[in-house]
Each structure stands twice: as C-alpha cells, then as structure tokens.
Amino acid sequence: MTSWLQIAATRLVAWRWALLAVAAVLSIAAWPASRRVEFDRSIENMFPAEAPILAPYARLKRVFGGNEVVLAVYEDAHLLDPSAEGIRRVAEVSKRLQAIPGVQGVLSLDRPLGELIVDPKSKVAAALRNIFSGYTHSRDGRVVSVACMLDDEKSAPVPRRETIDRLRAAMDSLPHGMIAGEPVMVVDGFRYVEEDGRRLGVWSTILLAATIVLLFRSLRWVLIPIAVVQMTLLLTRAALVWSGLRLSMVSSMLTAIVTVVGVATVVHVIVRFRESREKGDSAPEAIARCGVLLAAPIMWACSTDAIGFLSLKQARVGPVQDFGVMMAIGSLLVLLATPLLIPGLALWGKRDLDPRRVWGESFLDRQLRASARWVEHFPGRVVMISLAPAVLLASGAWRLDVETDFTKNFRAGSPIVKSYDFIETHLGGAGVWDIVLPAEEKITWKYLQKVNILEQRLREEVVVQDAQGDQRPGLTKVLSLADGVIAGAPLDLASVPSSTIRNGMISAGLAGMRSRMPVFMHALYSEDPAQPGRYYFRIMLRSRERQPSAAKRAVIEQVQKISREEFPQAEVTGFFVLLTHLIDSMIQDQWRTFGIATLGIFLMMFVAMRSPMLALLSLVPNALPIIVVMGLMGWLHLKINMGAAMIAAVSMGLAVDSSVHYVAAFRRARAQGLRTAEAIGVVQQSVGRAMIFSTLALIVGFSVLCTSNFVPTIYFGVLVSLSMLGGLAGNLMLLPALLRLTVRDRPAPDEPPAAS
Secondary structure, X not given: OHHHHHHHHHHHHHOHHHHHHHHHHHHHHHHHHHOOOOEOOOOHHHOOOOOOOHHHXXXXXXXXXXXXXXXXXEEOOOOOOOOOHHHHHHHHHHHXXXXXXXXXXXXXXXXXXXXXXXXXXXXXXXHHHHHHEOOOEOOOOOEEEEEEEEOOOOOOOOOHHHHHHHHHHHHHOOOOOEEEOHHHHHHHHHHHHHHHHHHHHHHHHHHHHHHHHHHHOOOHHHHHHHHHHHHXXXXXXXXXXXXXXXXXXXXXXXXXXXXXXXXXXXXXXXXXXXHHHHOOOOHHHHHHHHHHHHHHHHHHHHHHHHHHHHHHHHOOXXXXXXXXXXXXXXXXXXXXXXXXXXXXXXXXXXXXXXXXXXXXXXXXXXXXHHHHHHHHHOHHHXXXXXXXXXXXXXXXXXXXXXXXXXXHHEOOOOHHHHHHXXXXXXXXXXXXXXXXXXXXXXXXXHHHHHHHHHHHHHHHHOEEEOOOOOEEEOOOEEEEHXXXXXXXXXXXXXXXXXXXXXXXXHHHHHHHHHHHXXXXXXXXXXXXXXXXXXXXXXXXXXXXXOOOHHHHHHHHHHHHHHHHHHOOOOEEEOHHHHHHHHHHOHHHHHHHHHHHHHHHHHHHHHHHHOOHHHHHHHHHHHHHHHHHHHHHHHHOOOOEOOOHHHXXXXXXXXXXXXXXXXXXHHHHHHHOOOOHHHHHHHHHHHHHHHHHHHHHHHHHHHHHHHHOOEHHHHHHHHHHHHHHHHHHHHHHHHHHHHHHHHOOOOOOOOOOHHHO
16 A cells, blocks of 8 residues: 555656646636525525425415515604604605515505504504504604515515615614614625625635744745635535535635635645655655655545534534535545645745744744653543543533524624614514414404404413513514504494494405505415415514523414414414524534534544544544533533534544544554654654644634624634644643553554555
C-alpha cells in the first residue's frame, strides 16, 4: 500500500499541470449553475413532507386563499375621536396598504361601519369596537392595527419580500409605524441569511488569509487554501442546483464552514511540506511526501466531516436537514479540490516557495515537548484531571430547554424585535394562528351559537401561568365571523323568537359584510376548492409570541382539547403552531443526530484503523468537550435554537479530524519501531503543531459568524469554536494519555498505510 501511495503521489506531482487544467475546466463548467442557487423560503419545507402537522396548514391555505397575516401598526391619539378624523386616516392607510401587490385584503376598524364606528351613541358601533379591540386597535384607542392578509406566495403577483418591503415603507412615514407577524419574521430572517452569506464569506476568507500569513509568512500558501475553498464552493453550489436543493434559513454558514474546512485541510499540508523542506527534500519531493503521509488521513477526515453533517439529515427541522446535505457535499468536494490544485499551485514558479516559521514558534516547541513529558510520566493524572470536571459540567445538559420565542433569533435592536415588543405591549400578542371548523353551506343561528360557545370557552378556559405563578388568559384575542354578525345585528339575535327572522337577519348581515369586506369574508368562511360542497369556518386567534416554550405548548394543547370537545373535526394550525412545533423538536434532534454522528464516525474510524480500541479512544477527546459545552448551556440557562441544535453532530465531525491525523501518525511512528512515549513525542511536534494551527484557523473562521444578524448563526459559531477548542485540548493531552495507558510498550507490526 505504501508503494502504491508513493506511485500515486509521484504521479500527482508529474501530472500537476493536467490536474490544474481539470480543476479549471470543472470550475468553468460549474460557474453558470453556481449563480442560480435559490433560497427556499417556504415554511412547509421546514418540515418533513409526511409530517401530520402540515395537512391542516395546507387545508387552511387552500380553503381561505392563504393564511398569512401581517399587522401594520401605528400610533394615533385621535383614532376614536367623534370627529372621525382618526378613522378617516385609518381608511386612507388601509386603502394604501391594500393597493400593495401581494396584499389580498385588509381588516381595519373602518371596514365594518365606516365613520359610524366612532359614533358614541351607537350601540352597534360600541359592540364592534369592543370585539375588534386588540386586533384593529388597542383597548385605549391610541394604537391602530391594520391586519393585511397576504396572497398565497405561489400565486402572488410579486415576491413575498417585495410585498413586505413595500408594507414597511408605507408604515415608516407614520408615527411609530411598523409591521410584524410571522411572514415578516420569515422574510427578515432570510434577508439576514442572504446578507450574512455574502459578508461572512468575504470576511472569513480575509481573516483566515491573515491567520495563515501570520503563521507561515507566505503569500503563496495564503492563495492555495483560498483557491481550494473557492473551487469547492463553486462545485458545491453547482451540485445544489443540479440536485434540486435550495438554500435554507441556516445556509448563511455554508461559505464560512466550507472555508474553514478547506483551510484546516491545507494547513496540515503546509506543516508537512515545511517539515520535508527543512529536512532537505526538494519541493516536488516534499509535495509527494505530503501525499504519502496525508492522503489517507485527509480522506478519512473529510469523510468524518461528511458523516457528522449527514447525521443532520435525521433532524426533523427541514433547514437543518438541507444544511447537513449541503455541508456533506462540500466536505467531500474539499477532498476533490485538494489533489487537483495543491501540487500545481505549490510548485508553480520559484518565488515564495516555502512557508516559514511563525515568530515565537520556539515557545510552541517547548510547550509541546512539555505536554509530551506530562503524558509520559502522569497519564493517569491527565485522564482524571480531564474527566472529573468534565463529567460535572456535562450534567447540566439535562437542564437544556428550547427557545420557542422566534424573535430571539434576531438581535435585540433589529426592526422585527422592536415591532414585536411594541405589539405585544399595546395589542396583547403578535402570535397569529387559527382554528378551522367544518361548516354548512348556509350559516344558521344554531351554528353561530355553537361557535360562540367555543369562543367563550377559549377566552375563559385557556390559561397560562406568568412569571409570578399567577394565571392569565392564554389567548389575547379570539375573533371569527360569528362575532361580527352577532355584534353587527340591529337586534339581540338570542331574543328574536322566530328562527326564520333570526336566520334572515344572519343572512342579511353576512351579505352586508360580504359587500363591505369581501376578502375578510372569504378569509373566515369559504368552500374547499378541492372538495366542492365542503365548507369551512375559521376562528382567528392571537397569543403572546414572546413567552416560554412550555407556555406555548400548554396554550396549543388547551385550544386543541377545547375545540375538539365542541367540534370533533376541528383543526388547530397556523404559523404560531408550526413554529412552536418546529423549534420544540430541537433537543431530541440534537441528541439523536449526535448519537448517529458518533456511531457513524466510530464505524468509519474502525474501518480506517482496524482497531475498535483506537476508534473508541479517538472519539473520547472530541465527544467530551461537546457534551461539556451543552452542559454549560444548561447550567447557564442558555436555550437551544436552530444553530445550537446542530453543533453537537457538526462539532463531532470537525473535531475528530485532529484525532484522525494524530492516531495515523502515532501508528506510523510505532510501525517504525518507536516506543509509545517516543511516538507520542514525535507526533506532538508534527501533528500536534498542525492541529494547533488548523484549530486556530477554524476558530478564526467561525468567529466571523458572531457578526451575523441571525442569532442561531452566532450560537453556532461560538459553540462550535468552544467545542473545537476543547477538542484541541483533548487531542493534545487526553488522547495521548489514553494511548499511553492502553497501547502496550512494544514495537507494533507493520500496518497498511491505508489505515493511516
């Protein structure tokens, strides 16, 4: 196998110009497709296609022509003045908003009665104002809310982002004008993701280039990893287009992660190339030697990266699944770009051929020798010092909770967070969701009474506990067509003795509402276009978005229970429900994907090393820091979001790369006849040095993620960096100590280099 690797490495050097030509052809071929990568902004695609929660949501959209609502809010101290000055402004604003492409219709305080709605003498006006308070206006009458019902995104005349931007622009000219709602949150989330993707890609490249310059003082060896990364990104993006994958809400990390994986791989080549050159090898000989020493470790390292990312495919959150597939493709394409580019670029010309030592690297030499001596003389103590505090800290992982306040995915000063704060303060709740009930073609008093009973139960019986332990209503608004018909009737419908007259009044009221608010009527009561003759009735709910996950789950469960007691076929759905279920699965997803990644990496390491003991030892120093980081999150009461939910599996795949290189070099040293302690000393100086440099590059690259506007991206960057730092310490101290304790101090037989 060694001779085969030597032949292959020699041919890579000999064919370097042809390989560069192949790389150029592949890059040129991938360029057009790489420019066509699209974002998938659909909330349905955040769930598996077979998820039961999607069926009611699909019915809601199909029957009522789209279900997404944006709340356009502004302040007007004269809203309810009898002069009707404020209500005329509402009508003007509503007209302007409804004219925006993508807005199907609006519900505002002026719609039911026009200017009569502020008549202080009208009982009907007073009843309607009371019903719509908290939805079209605040209870104190100083804040206006116009509910904008959006077209279904697939049939809208313009992209959803354009609709949201124009709504925001229209409200910016009004006092405290702002918009909120789940559609705004999703659009802004993707806006930040796209902006982050561009910015993070540029800055991660700049920072990593600066890091390599500091470490190796060579412009050539700065350009080589950048070339590897850029080719990998081109091919990855093209592969996404060719395979039909689209970017998702966590995809802003794609460029940054491909960058750090590619750079970390090249760093090992740089260190080995420099060592060979210092021993007197020519440049072609040094590159060939790098191929012999690093071909197998790089292959297994990129493969373990891919396993870690592919484990995310078992998550139940669609964007996390897609991200895992994308990054697995990127990891494997690093494996393709490396041999195509490095031989030719490293040997092109004579200028700046050799990477140089970093200033003060002699201090690093001394520290690495000292760590090897510690491991040689006190291996048991090193293991105990590593494991004891780690176990204590890791116990906090049982205290982890999820973050279901979706606004916490954005920085505190962002427009979406400010608007949610304002709406939650003045209008009660910004979480919009629905109950869908089966209905008859003709609405009767009997049916409205049954709906009214359900609504009263929802208002009175759905409760949550606040921070002080007191119970408060779980729903801030319950509104349906029944409320408008009953409140708008000229007489008390319950007191009308004749059912014929009563139902006639209901029909007249519905006809009047249909003429004044056709979109509102269609959005609350409609026929299923897929099943002619089947009608559905909609109750619109509002609740607080900014509340703990347990409170959200409790509210949803209570609404489902009460609704099905009154209407056995009732379905509870909407953005609020979907987002709560989406994030609520994250803790289970995290441990499941971590377990799958760990098992998959163990099996791969076993194949690579042909030793279950070495495979197990390679996992320990990498799994332990990840569990410690998750435990610290639990002790510090930091909640799991989409970014944090991915770090366990991803960190496992990335951190174990160092173990692959370490154990491969250790086995090679043992095969050459070195004793265990001697082999550890040699590996500390070679692979240990490369591990430090590559981990430093990884942490610098991931630090760019901390500048993101999307909080899950920040969490991901910080937590992966901490896990990688812990993995470095584990691979420099704990792994060699475990090897010292478990590997017998006798010469090892020659072993196939393929396993190294």
